[in-house]
Amino acid sequence: MNKFTIQQLQQMRESEDRVEFKAGEGGNVSYDGRGKTNPKDRRRCILGYVIALCNEGGGRLVIGMHDNYPHRVTGTRQAQDAIGRLESDIYRDTTIRPEIYELYDEENRRVLVIEVPSRPIGKVFKFEDVPLMRVGEELKPMSDAMYLKILQESEPDFSEKICEGLSLEDLDEEAIRVMKKKYADRWEKPEFNNIPTNQVLKDFMLMDNDGHLNYAALILLAKSEVIYRYLPCDNVVVEYRLYHHMIEYTARAEFREPLFLLVDHVWDYINQPASNPLQHYRDKFARYALPAFNEDVVREAVLNAICHRVMFIQSDIVIKQYPDMLVITNAGGFPVGVDTDNILSVNSMPRSRRICEVLQKTGLVEKRGQGVDRMFAISISEGKPIPDYSLTDEWQVCLRLHGTIQDPALLLLIHDIQRNRATTEQLNAFDLLALYRVSRGESIRNVDSVTLKKLLSQELLIETSDGIKLTPLYDEMKLRAGVTDKTEDKNIQVNDTAKTSQLTERQKKIYHIIKDGTINDTVNDTANDTVTAKTLSEALGASIITIKRDLAAMQSVGVIKRVGSDKTGHWEAIVK
Structure with a gap:
């Protein structure tokens, strides 16, 4: 064990270094809070702090040093000549195995250090049946969001x-036929269509050697009425609305089918001419059109939602469709370790791994970690905004797919670049995202150095006195697309009065906070950099998710824009 010195402990900060200091001069830090009637007081004991530190990922409880920085040594008689017994008691009462040692300063004052290990993955420790966490100077019940996140860390694969x-007899014969055919077509093995179903199910690990079928077989292949019997929440609901402000839907369909049939039927419903309108763009004198919603992007998004949903939360996958946007939600939030900033770079583990493996074998989804890349690459290549996960919280993933061609010049530029390159030299999702961010005047701080060097060497990005810019070919593409400086200004800049009149009263307040740099009537030149959903929530008395929805609505109207990444960027008001 690596023991800290008193000098090292004195430099530690309680929250950053996961350490808790207690003076305890007389050895008076209660072991288990016994004798105190108030639960809040009982928690502030050795067991309470050990449990909270363990839940935080490990740390140390230091007795005999003042809690104010730089933590003056007070000395303690806590567990004097009884360190072994204290270790045994903690292990007996919590199953946490600490390591305890003592230190002495130059005046022979004693300091007791209890090193607390991290909790096992997916395990939450409790004191008096309450999971604890440190909040400032207090020990409080763990938030529901953190509790759920920890439980999901080692969440077993429900589908297996x-x-x-x-x-x-409960399986749908047509779904089985489709599964076999997709595998046979992908791997060019037509003979696979004739392999006995039992053998295929075992090869795909949908059936064990004793003939028992798992939940992956149910979701992928079972008849509708059988799915309803075992998993009544295993539905995909599509609601169509003409306008974003509508509460009632214009049309609605509910799909409860084996997945090998469901994904085609969901796409067919979304892809009706009236609800998936064509988006037009120019290339000189020729006019072309793309559907608002790309089939590959939609299929990948729906299958991602199915593979990553939390099955023990009784909630359907809901797709809200508008003429210019799809909003897809599934229960459970992001998998552990994934957020809006690293979603392209982190290979997450799908919650229904067995289902995902079968979908990969049959070619319905990309290799793990590549599906989201493909969604981003296609959206950027079509001149549309990138897939937007900004409304995701701990309880659900919310993906917004924009259908409007926002930048026809970028569409033409990428098309010309890609069509003249061999497959092995095509721009990847990270290259395209860098071009997208530069085209929008966003920060490139999150662009990795390898991508930046590559694009600069190929002269797709150029260094100027004003920073990194797109290749001059981009300006040529604007002319080909009929995008002049005047029309571009109309797209980027908006009339303040006309646009803000569409906002709710709370959204108007948010707009003026961002525009005027005023938070709680205090002028701050850097307010834009500090305005977050949390600060707005506190200032306006609304929940964080409500504020996020307001910001998203305001962004779609065109009165604010996000500069930089979701984590490190800031909001700016758009004014003419």
């Missing part, structure tokens, strides 16, 4: 569990 009572 045996579905008791499910039989071969």
